[in-house]
Amino acid sequence: xxxxxxxxxxxxxxxxxxxxxxxxxxxxxxxxxxxxxxxxxxxxxxxxxxxxxxxxxxxxxxxxxxxxxxxxxxxxxxxxxxxxxxxxxxxxxxxxxxxxxxxxxxxxxxxxxxxxxxxxxxxxxxxxxxxxxxxxxxxxxxxxxxxxxxxxxxxxxxxxxxxxxxxxxxxxxxxxxxxxxxxxxxxxxxxxxxxxxxxxxxxxxxxxxxxxxxxxxxxxxxxxxxxxxxxxxxxxxxxxxxxxxxxxxxxxxxxxxxxxxxxxxxxxxxxxxxxxxxxxxxxxxxxxxxxxxxxxxxxxxxxxxxxxxxxxxxxxxxxxxxxxxxxxxxxxxxxxxxxxxxxxxxxxxxxxxxxxxxxxxxxxxxxxxxxxxxxxxxxxxxxxxxxxxxxxxxxxxxxxxxxxxxxxxxxxxxxxxxxxxxxxxxxxxxxxx
Ligand code: SF4
Numbered sequence: 001x002x003x004x005x006x007x008x009x010x011x012x013x014x015x016x017x018x019x020x021x022x023x024x025x026x027x028x029x030x031x032x033x034x035x036x037x038x039x040x041x042x043x044x045x046x047x048x049x050x051x052x053x054x055x056x057x058x059x060x061x062x063x064x065x066x067x068x069x070x071x072x073x074x075x076x077x078x079x080x081x082x083x084x085x086x087x088x089x090x091x092x093x094x095x096x097x098x099x100x101x102x103x104x105x106x107x108x109x110x111x112x113x114x115x116x117x118x119x120x121x122x123x124x125x126x127x128x129x130x131x132x133x134x135x136x137x138x139x140x141x142x143x144x145x146x147x148x149x150x151x152x153x154x155x156x157x158x159x160x161x162x163x164x165x166x167x168x169x170x171x172x173x174x175x176x177x178x179x180x181x182x183x184x185x186x187x188x189x190x191x192x193x194x195x196x197x198x199x200x201x202x203x204x205x206x207x208x209x210x211x212x213x214x215x216x217x218x219x220x221x222x223x224x225x226x227x228x229x230x231x232x233x234x235x236x237x238x239x240x241x242x243x244x245x246x247x248x249x250x251x252x253x254x255x256x257x258x259x260x261x262x263x264x265x266x267x268x269x270x271x272x273x274x275x276x277x278x279x280x281x282x283x284x285x286x287x288x289x290x291x292x293x294x295x296x297x298x299x300x301x302x303x304x305x306x307x308x309x310x311x312x313x314x315x316x317x318x319x320x321x322x323x324x325x326x327x328x329x330x331x332x333x334x335x336x337x338x339x340x341x342x343x344x345x346x347x348x349x350x351x352x353x354x355x356x357x358x359x360x361x362x363x364x365x366x367x368x369x370x371x372x373x374x375x376x377x378x379x380x381x382x383x384x385x386x387x388x389x390x391x392x393x394x395x396x397x398x399x400x401x402x403x404x405x406x407x408x409x410x411x412x413x414x415x416x417x418x419x420x421x422x423x424x425x426x427x428x429x430x431x432x433x
Contacts, residue, residue, distance in 0.1 A: 018155065021081040030080045037106055038076075040396035041422040042410055043067075053399070053413050056406035059381045060399055061314055065306035067395060069299030069388035071160030072098050075137035082132060082156045083110050089154070091132040094122055094144065095189060097158065098137050098389040099327035101347060120192065127151050138190035139163050142197060162259050162297035163190055169293045170198040170207070173254035178291060179244075180207040181219075183269045184258030186239035188328060191258050199241050206249045209239040216269045220276035223250050253277070254291035260300045260329035260388070262336075267294075299388050300329045307333055307385050311340045316383040317376055318342040322394055323387030325361045325368075330387025334363060337385075344374060349397035355405045375405065 043062070046053065052061040068076075079097050092115045096104045108114070112134065116123040124147050127133065132154040135145070139159040148155055170180045180198035184191040186209040198207040210216050215236075222232060232246045255273050257266045270292045277290040310316075319337040323330030324347060337343030344360040346352070351359045351368075358374040361367070375382075382402060386395050396410075403410045411424050419425075 019085045021078055021085050021156065026081050026084055027077075029084055030077050033080055034076060038068075038103075038391035038393050040392035041418075041424060042396045042399055042414065043392040044422075045414055045418055053403075053410065055403065055408045055413055057379045058402060058406045058408070059379075060402060061310070061316065061381060061383050062395075063303070063306040063310045063383070063385035065299075065302040066384075067386045067388070067390050067392055069297070069303075071137050071162060071297070071299065072389050075158035075160070076103065078156050078158045079107055079112065079134055080110070082134060083112065086132045086154060089130055089132045091134065092127070093134045094136055094140050096136060097134065099324040099330075099387075100389040100391070101324055102394060103389070103391060120187075124148070124151065127153050129153055132156060135159055136189065137163070138188070139167070139193035140189075141193050159193075160259070160297070162295075162299075163193070166194050166256050166259060166293075166295040167197040169256045169295060170194060170254070173256070173291060174198050174200055174205040176252075176254075176291075177205060178252045178254045179205070179249045181253045181255045181269075181273060182207060182209045182257060183211075183216075183255065183261055183266050184209055185211055185328065188258060190260070190328075194256070194258070195241070203243065206241040206244045208236060208241075208244065208249075210236075210269065211239075213265065213268060213272070216272050219246075219250070220272050222246055223273075223276040224279050252289050254293070256293050256295050258328065259295060259297040260327075260332065261296060262332045263294075263296045263301055263304060266296055270294075300332075303329065303333060303385065303388060304336065307336050310383055310385070311336065314381070314383060316341060316381045318344065318374065318380075319383040319385070320398060321345045321385055321387070322398055323347065323390040327387045327389050330390065331363055333385055333387060334361075337383075342374070344371065346398070348394050349401040352398065352401045352405075375402075 046062045050064065052059055075097050082091055091112045093107065093112050094115055095117060097107060122144060129152040133148055134156045135158060137158050137160045173180045180195070182191055182194060191209060195207045195209065199205050208219065210219060218235065221227065226247070229246055253273060255270045274286070274290050274292065278286055281289045319341055321330060321334040321337055321343060325345070334343055334345040344358050345363065346360050353359055355375045356373055358371050359368050360371065362369045384395060384398065400410050411419065414424070
């Protein structure tokens with residue numbers, strides 16, 4: 001957990017108001033509370049022993065890396081600490097702390113209010129010096145950080161260090177007069193915060209967000225041979241800086257990415273831009289026209305690698321991906337699964353309605369859909385993974401639900417000595433084996 005002073009890309013001047021959220025007493029209290037909310041003995045057992053569970057024909061395998069990342073843990077710890085350190089103050093959150101509905105609901109239950117937002121703009125007008133505002137793990141736009149400073153309220157900044165690394169990179173592009181090309185989702189909070197770092201107060205620096213390879217190719221073609229400016233601007237509406245002109249502002253570009261994109265796709269975006277610039281200006285002049293940075297975060301990479309390994313080496317009938325539907329890194333895990341086997345993206349165990357019905361998020365339709373006969377009878381192997389914003393207790397509930405379908409009490413599958421250590425009740429016989 002950290003509340004270290006750092007500039008965070010906000011203007012220098014009066015320091016942000018803070019309290020120390022890292023005292024030993026607070027840390028202990030927070031740890032106990034976080035554990036009580038999100039802990040899972042079953043998931044911890046599987047994770048530490050790298051083993052799987054098996055009973056009554058049902059085998060459950062967990063990816064080697066899954067769930068809460070260091071950035072999310074830090075953000076949650078800071079938010080929990082704020083409820084203790086700032087007791088008696090109004091505590092507000094800019095949007096969501098992370099993209100997981102259960103965690104956000106938990107914070108609401110602890111008295112943290114969400115600031116009202118209309119079409120991406122937060123209502124900061126009623127805030128006073130005595131109020132506390134939590135900046136989420138994906139950061140906030142420069143203009144919002146400016147305004148909070150002007151108001152003089154307390155700030156609990158949970159912006160992840162990996163997000164700030166991207167900011168540093170785009171500020172370097174900005175300071176060189178290079179247009180930042182961000183591979184990401186223009187509507188995502190992290191990307192909105194990042195692009196706000198790519199432009200200067202004085203103007204003259206720009207950004208463009210590309211999401212797909214098709215969009216990348218469109219821009220690369222424009223770099224090579226020009227095109228219809230009006231059509232370009234219409235196509236990317238909402239994804240470029242004020243005054244952006246593709247005829248002027250694609251001469252020198254630097255590519256960075258939202259931290260939670262698919263690594264291989266980001267690399268492809270970089271490669272295509274590099275090639276387009278080499279075609280247009282000559283490879284010998286590339287230095288003046290092209291820069292790139294790999295800003296996929298370590299945690300996203302680890303989860304993608306672990307799933308890729310699982311998909312390549314484990315025989316599975318289906319995959320469950322657990323996490324918030326607006327979570328970028330989780331949605332990429334679901335995409336990876338879909339390419340290989342039946343995959344169901346669920347936000348919690350309630351979505352496992354019965355052995356014949358599952359409600360899951362369809363990313364193409366952007367809505368939950370019901371699939372029938374999703375769980376085969378007889379011997380079946382279910383793979384499970386979770387995004388970086390998904391707490392272990394949601395995975396545990398999912399595993400419990402799966403075994404309920406086979407009449408098995410999951411805890412009875414854990415070794416007796418482990419059960420004793422973690423304080424679980426003595427085993428009752430499961431119906432399996
Ligand atoms: S997913 Fe990556 S960037 Fe986002 S909070 Fe976690 S570590 Fe930080």
